[in-house]
Amino acid sequence: MSGLSRALSKERLLNPAWWQRTISSLRYALHVIVRPFDGFWDLTHEGRGSMAAANTIVFLMLLTRVLRLQYTSFLFVRVLWAEVNVFVEVLSILLPILIWCVANWSLTTLFEGKGRLRDIYMGTAYALTPYVLIQLPLILLSNVVTVEEGAIYTVLSSISFIWCGFLLVVAMMMIHDYTLGKTAIFMIMSVFGMLVIIFVLLLFFSLISDGIAYFVSLYRELSFRLY
Amino acid sequence: MKNAWRPFGTGKAPRAFCVTLALLLVLLPAVSLAQVGFENQYTYTYDYWGGPVSSPDAYRVKLVVDSASLGLTKPMAVPGSLFVHGDRLYVVDSGNHRILQLKKAGDAFALERSIEGFTDGSSGGTFSSPGDIFVTQQGDYFICDTGNERVLKLDKDLNLLGTITKPLDETFDQRLAFMPLRVVADTTGRAFVLARNVNKGLAKFEADGKFTGFIGAMPVSRSITDQIWRLLSTRAQREQQASLVPTEFDNIYIDKKGFIYSVTTTFQEYDLLWDNARPIRKLNTVGTDILVKNGEYPPIGELTWGTAAGYSGPARFSDITVMDNEVYIALDKIRGRLFAYDGQGRNLWIFGGSGNMAGYFRNAASIEHSGYNLLVLDSLEGSITLFEPTEYGRMIYQATEEYQRGEYSQSADSWNQVLQLNGNYELAYIGVGRALLREERYSEAMQYFKLANDEVNYSKAFQEHRKLWVEDNIAWIFALLVLALVIPLVVGRIRKIRRELQEA
Numbered sequence: 001m002s003g004l005s006r007a008l009s010k011e012r013l014l015n016p017a018w019w020q021r022t023i024s025s026l027r028y029a030l031h032v033i034v035r036p037f038d039g040f041w042d043l044t045h046e047g048r049g050s051m052a053a054a055n056t057i058v059f060l061m062l063l064t065r066v067l068r069l070q071y072t073s074f075l076f077v078r079v080l081w082a083e084v085n086v087f088v089e090v091l092s093i094l095l096p097i098l099i100w101c102v103a104n105w106s107l108t109t110l111f112e113g114k115g116r117l118r119d120i121y122m123g124t125a126y127a128l129t130p131y132v133l134i135q136l137p138l139i140l141l142s143n144v145v146t147v148e149e150g151a152i153y154t155v156l157s158s159i160s161f162i163w164c165g166f167l168l169v170v171a172m173m174m175i176h177d178y179t180l181g182k183t184a185i186f187m188i189m190s191v192f193g194m195l196v197i198i199f200v201l202l203l204f205f206s207l208i209s210d211g212i213a214y215f216v217s218l219y220r221e222l223s224f225r226l227y
Numbered sequence: 228m229k230n231a232w233r234p235f236g237t238g239k240a241p242r243a244f245c246v247t248l249a250l251l252l253v254l255l256p257a258v259s260l261a262q263v264g265f266e267n268q269y270t271y272t273y274d275y276w277g278g279p280v281s282s283p284d285a286y287r288v289k290l291v292v293d294s295a296s297l298g299l300t301k302p303m304a305v306p307g308s309l310f311v312h313g314d315r316l317y318v319v320d321s322g323n324h325r326i327l328q329l330k331k332a333g334d335a336f337a338l339e340r341s342i343e344g345f346t347d348g349s350s351g352g353t354f355s356s357p358g359d360i361f362v363t364q365q366g367d368y369f370i371c372d373t374g375n376e377r378v379l380k381l382d383k384d385l386n387l388l389g390t391i392t393k394p395l396d397e398t399f400d401q402r403l404a405f406m407p408l409r410v411v412a413d414t415t416g417r418a419f420v421l422a423r424n425v426n427k428g429l430a431k432f433e434a435d436g437k438f439t440g441f442i443g444a445m446p447v448s449r450s451i452t453d454q455i456w457r458l459l460s461t462r463a464q465r466e467q468q469a470s471l472v473p474t475e476f477d478n479i480y481i482d483k484k485g486f487i488y489s490v491t492t493t494f495q496e497y498d499l500l501w502d503n504a505r506p507i508r509k510l511n512t513v514g515t516d517i518l519v520k521n522g523e524y525p526p527i528g529e530l531t532w533g534t535a536a537g538y539s540g541p542a543r544f545s546d547i548t549v550m551d552n553e554v555y556i557a558l559d560k561i562r563g564r565l566f567a568y569d570g571q572g573r574n575l576w577i578f579g580g581s582g583n584m585a586g587y588f589r590n591a592a593s594i595e596h597s598g599y600n601l602l603v604l605d606s607l608e609g610s611i612t613l614f615e616p617t618e619y620g621r622m623i624y625q626a627t628e629e630y631q632r633g634e635y636s637q638s639a640d641s642w643n644q645v646l647q648l649n650g651n652y653e654l655a656y657i658g659v660g661r662a663l664l665r666e667e668r669y670s671e672a673m674q675y676f677k678l679a680n681d682e683v684n685y686s687k688a689f690q691e692h693r694k695l696w697v698e699d700n701i702a703w704i705f706a707l708l709v710l711a712l713v714i715p716l717v718v719g720r721i722r723k724i725r726r727e728l729q730e731a
Contacts, residue, residue: 074680075685075686144693146693147683148686
């Protein structure tokens with residue numbers, strides 16, 4: 001059974017115990033963001049988090065991302081709608097998160113990192129909670145302030161990013177059981193890892209398309225000669 | 228029959244009808260739009276995002292004056308400058324060492340006289356490659372006699388009133404020749420001379436011809452690459468490099484209030500975008516740049532430029548003219564375009580181009596205005612093109628002037644008429660919005676400001692709108708606040724009582 005059909009299977013969705021567990025793991029995100037050190041440790045090591053909750057947070061973040069384009073006051077977010085593609089908007093957030101998880105796992109797993117891939121994904125997702133919690137109300141707030149009062153918006157928006165960044169660092173520390181210095185080094189290394197992965201992917205796609213183009217042109221050439 | 232009405236039916240009569248209708252659709256707008264603009268001048272503006280947006284024509288060609296139409300025996304050779312004084316037009320015909328004085332005759336211009344020299348008592352003199360002419364309110368002439376290294380002041384009968392020659396002042400580099408290119412004078416008779424190779428600004432001469440210093444010298448602009456090169460080079464190399472000099476002006480214009488508008492073409496491309504180049508400047512009496520820049524982009528001409536058809540780089544202005552309503556129009560010599568900005572520095576319209584058709588130029592050298600009409604001198608072609616505003620262009624001026632006079636509701640009406648002709652004109656939305664703001668119709672004003680992406684005015688309207696809203700709904704807000712405080716208290720109390728009951 002594939003992952004998606006298992007996730008949406010009837011037994012699971014009709015099981016009240018599963019719902020209860022998911023909702024309590026989602027509420028656990030509110031605990032994690034204020035007590036990150038204990039929170040992230042228990043998240044993976046004590047099994048307090050769940051993949052369903054992590055996916056929900058990531059989904060909410062993508063939703064916030066799209067909603068802010070449409071509903072934030074034009075004083076703060078200027079959108080040239082002719083240039084907007086919702087899929088690109090969503091993928092430009094989702095793909096970096098996924099590549100980050102893969103790059104981070106690929107490196108830390110070689111250097112005594114305790115986290116599995118799903119732990120890293122869960123930690124990253126839970127660390128994004130403040131973004132949803134702050135940016136979603138900010139969309140409403142932006143519509144009731146003037147440009148002079150816009151500092152409130154800017155400050156709150158910055159706080160959400162700083163908070164998320166801080167949580168991400170703590171999450172990596174706790175999940176891999178690293179020191180702060182080692183975490184910092186491996187986070188920077190992960191960014192380079194992401195670049196390598198993107199490079200390899202681009203190279204891969206370009207080679208594949210070149211390869212296909214070769215056979216297509218070979219077929220064309222032959223079909224011209226033979227007919 | 229299912230399809231009773233078929234617009235593109237197979238029958239003969241409907242097809243004929245369709246053809247007629249199509250022809251009417253094509254022809255009718257052509258007739259009506261030609262009256263209000265929409266001819267062939269390719270007019271555009273830049274929008275909030277910095278992209279060009281087509282607009283109806285603000286000006287149309289009324290007349291092209293050239294040597295043949297003036298009946299000149301010797302055709303114009305490299306004419307350099309224009310000057311309008313009342314209904315007279317002066318053309319500086321540098322190549323023929325003369326100045327042509329034209330007079331408006333009906334719709335056309337006719338040659339009144341050719342100024343080729345002056346009288347000084349019993350003797351006299353002629354010009355050598357004159358560069359510019361300026362006519363004062365009293366009708367006296369200032370003439371840049373560039374080849375003879377002097378500026379002549381003549382009365383209207385060409386009698387010499389005074390001569391300005393090379394200042395024997397230590398601030399003026401005595402090794403340089405005094406080559407006056409442009410001259411303007413204020414109402415007191417003080418002359419400001421723009422001379423070649425002088426980069427200290429404009430030389431100022433009192434009414435009696437006495438040199439009293441320079442004004443408007445620009446600070447040295449040193450580019451980043453220059454600075455890096457200087458860091459890397461040795462002292463000997465540094466000394467060999469040409470010393471960095473301040474920018475020179477290319478042309479000047481004095482407006483009705485005595486402010487000098489200048490244009491310069493010596494700047495780095497990348498300085499334009501951060502507004503460090505300031506190709507257009509408005510100098511006050513002490514030479515400080517006081518040009519108002521309230522537009523989304525500074526008045527630099529072209530905002531995006533590519534390399535195509537042999538033209539590259541940004542606009543380089545060769546001349547500027549300022550109307551009585553503070554609208555100034557700068558002439559780009561690279562692409563032969565005219566850029567108009569209002570007193571707030573916001574782009575009104577852009578049109579023109581390079582070419583041989585009427586309304587296009589091969590080497591746009593000088594621009595002047597006469598009322599709302601514009602005159603552009605093409606020095607290569609030796610012709611002067613007279614543009615008159617279309618209904619669209621006139622409406623823009625009318626709306627601007629009405630707002631300046633404080634007639635806000637009339638201004639809004641005019642801007643609305645502009646919007647009828649051009650729905651993409653952001654300035655008109657701001658204009659309507661500002662009038663609505665004055666009339667305290669805040670929510671409507673907000674809509675207009677939002678359409679124009681004007682966040683500052685939007686915030687002004689919104690602040691008032693919000694205040695009114697809060698005043699109207701204060702009872703509800705208060706009630707909600709009270710409820711928000713009371714409900715948790717009540718709920719907590721009930722829970723406590725229930726718990727106590729259970730424990731008991």
